[in-house]
Amino acid sequence: MTGKEEMTSVTLDLLKKKMDDFAKERDWEKFHSPRNLLLALVGEVGELSEIFQWKGEVPKGLPDWKENEKLHVGEELSDVLLYLVRLSDICGIDLGQAALRKVQLNAIKYPIKKPNDK
Secondary structure (H helix, E strand, C coil), rough: CCHHHHHHHHHHHHHHHHHHHHHHHCHHHHHCCCHHHHHHHHHHHHHHHHEEEEEEECCCCCCCCCCCHHHHHHHHHHHHHHHHHHHHHHEEEEEHHHHHHHHHHHHCCCCCCCCCCC
């Protein structure tokens, strides 16, 4: 990573461009159908799940985990994110806007309950 990238705020648009460039440079676009990307995403979620599989409940921040285990979690989370960003791009979905809309819909579906509400 260059110093400039480290200072740049990471946005979905930046990740989308980097993934698009990555695929174009390797002539992989022909393999990036929605189905293929979804299956790759599911595979990466499986790899992330394997890390937690036998850990039981894990406290926030992974305080008892070794640094290499946390690094591994970060790598697998990144794989999931990158495939999700690429899939949304290929499907023509603005992932940021879709996520904001979903938060709004969830707020309607699950309103804040006041102490007197049952």
